[in-house]
Amino acid sequence: MRSGKNSKRKLKPAQGYDGIPEGDMRLIADVIGPDAARMLMLKLGKMNFYIPQPSEFREWYVRTHFTGKNYQELAFELGVSPRTVHEYVRKMYSRPAGDEPRQGTLFGI
Secondary structure (H helix, E strand, C coil): CCCCCCCCCCCCCCCCCCCCCCCHHHHHHHHHCHHHHHHHHHHHCCCCCCCCCHHHHHHHHHHHHCCCCCHHHHHHHHCCCHHHHHHHHHHHHCCCCCCCCCCCCHHHC
């Protein structure tokens, strides 16, 4: 074994789901693979995470990639209907209820 400040020990390779507990980590391993799940446990163990619903990601994606004319393209990329993209765009441009404009009308009309 090497000694010194900068030496790192190599872990022996694991096989399959070895070392991955049942439950949430097993679900994560099913999606990203057991090796990546083990790396998450080593690097980010004891942290809590929030994983947003797919609709939150889709709304963000439409907000950041919408050009005004690419409904079909966004629908295809996200695997949703163009109608769903229209709904996300409508939400983007609609004001929340009770949100009055800050600027008054011209001459109080």
